[in-house]
Amino acid sequence: DTAVSQTPKYLVTQMGNDKSIKCEQNLGHDTMYWYKQDSKKFLKIMFSYNNKELIINETVPNRFSPKSPDKAHLNLHINSLELGDSAVYFCASSRGQGNTGELFFGEGSRLTVL
Amino acid sequence: QQPVQSPQAVILREGEDAVINCSSSKALYSVHWYRQKHGEAPVFLMILLKGGEQKGHDKISASFNEKKQQSSLYLTASQLSYSGTYFCGTENIGQGGKLIFGQGTELSVKP
Incomplete structure (x- = not known):
């Protein structure tokens, strides 16, 4: 029973397209995150939500729009994809709010923009 | 501000020890350590919350020097x-x- 699950695991698409990645956690956590890991393995925080409310928006281009319909789900929609968006996107969750506790990561979604 | 890790890469033989350092230019509330295997998600190792705190996790332990804004991860008797x-x-x-994550330290343990 996967704690944090993301779909799809792989996306290959053309520049200019729009794509979405979905994330669900069954841990009962209040906070969810999106991290981007580039080809050099740099893990960069993008967004965090606490109980459906946006807490962190880390100067991400507005082509990226997160949506949290409820505290167990955090989706990421990306418009007008660019080559530089190619990366692995990790969803994560943690208990509580304020300071970050243990992060539970999903398996990642590898996005390739051609 | 991204913390800086050193070294960038380490190659060990089984049974050898290693130290990975992490330093920040800003005052820290906490330091976290994660390990990521190739093609997998990062996995939590430990959190250090107090200055001078040390924690252990099997043969992996860490220290946090609040004043120096540094943390070190100690791996003893390394395994594959x-x-x-x-x-x-x-x-x-x-x-x-x-x-905020550092740039990562790649550790390879050889038989």
């Missing part, structure tokens, strides 16, 4: 399973909820 990329993550005082 320790191979992977180790990331420290830091939370600055006043920026709770924002975990």
